[in-house]
Amino acid sequence: MSVLYALLFYVATVLFVVGLAVKIRQYAKTPAPLKIPTTPAPVTQSGVVLRMAREVVLFESLFKSNKWIWLFGYLFHVGLALVILRHFRYFQDPVWDVIVIAQPFGIYAGLAMLAGLLGLWARRLFVERIRYISVPSDHLILALLVLIAISGLNMKFLDHTDIVMVKQFMLGLMVFDIRELPTDFPLLLHLALVAVLMIIFPISKLLHAPGVFFSPTRNQVDNPREQRHVAPWARELDK
Numbered sequence: 347m348s349v350l351y352a353l354l355f356y357v358a359t360v361l362f363v364v365g366l367a368v369k370i371r372q373y374a375k376t377p378a379p380l381k382i383p384t385t386p387a388p389v390t391q392s393g394v395v396l397r398m399a400r401e402v403v404l405f406e407s408l409f410k411s412n413k414w415i416w417l418f419g420y421l422f423h424v425g426l427a428l429v430i431l432r433h434f435r436y437f438q439d440p441v442w443d444v445i446v447i448a449q450p451f452g453i454y455a456g457l458a459m460l461a462g463l464l465g466l467w468a469r470r471l472f473v474e475r476i477r478y479i480s481v482p483s484d485h486l487i488l489a490l491l492v493l494i495a496i497s498g499l500n501m502k503f504l505d506h507t508d509i510v511m512v513k514q515f516m517l518g519l520m521v522f523d524i525r526e527l528p529t530d531f532p533l534l535l536h537l538a539l540v541a542v543l544m545i546i547f548p549i550s551k552l553l554h555a556p557g558v559f560f561s562p563t564r565n566q567v568d569n570p571r572e573q574r575h576v577a578p579w580a581r582e583l584d585k
């Protein structure tokens with residue numbers, strides 16, 4: 347079982363890293379021929395950086411457009427960020443101070459993450475306009491994340507696993523030394539679902555995470571009156 351999971355994680359990691367790199371390269375090379383920042387927009391580059399930071403940290407444009415989606419989306423994402431921070435302890439020895447400090451918050455974050463996900467899912471199920479535009483992958487990704495959160499919380503509160511062994515296994519993977527993994531079902535389920543998440547990430551809508559930085563409506567300076575905008579691929583023609 348340890349060898350099987352080690353192979354699963356090596357494959358998942360390669361697909362995740364290479365897939366993400368290919369996608370980011372593709373985004374970076376896609377021309378943005380038109381000046382289309384959503385106005386009112388910053389007129390300087392540092393203003394754009396500030397706007398992007400507000401978008402990433404506070405989900406500003408979502409807040410302006412829909413308070414309910416913002417609330418559930420924010421709960422989920424902040425919860426997820428803290429849960430991931432808490433999980434760093436399985437991958438480092440000694441553990442950084444900031445990760446130690448995050449530990450107690452991480453537990454509530456798991457619950458917040460689940461509450462956010464259920465709120466977002468309820469919206470897809472019960473709001474008719476949203477149900478109409480929801481496709482199977484929207485539901486499947488929500489189901490995957492909900493199952494990861496529930497299987498993790500189950501280990502935290504009910505069926506405990508041997509986290510020292512889990513840590514040894516993960517540290518071993520990082521130096522290509524396959525060590526023993528506990529074989530209790532909740533852990534195996536949690537890890538298998540995480541591997542599925544890593545594999546589908548580069549071919550799913552979850553790409554909005556890196557994608558937001560490449561959005562022309564968000565990353566452009568509002569200066570079309572001061573400066574001529576020419577997409578890089580059109581520079582030759584413009585001479």
Ligand code: HEM
Pocket residue numbers: 426429432433436452453455456457459491494495496497498499500501502503506507509512516536537540
């Ligand atoms: C290879 C990566 C991962 C490993 C080895 C892992 C392992 C674990 C373990 C052992 C626990 C139980 C903690 C305890 O008993 O104190 C746990 C909990 C949890 N996991 Fe994971 N997990 C991984 C990735 C993830 C990911 C990517 C997510 C979210 C998408 C996630 C979400 C959770 C949640 C919400 C909990 C419960 C709250 C907590 O203890 O932080 N896990 N995980």
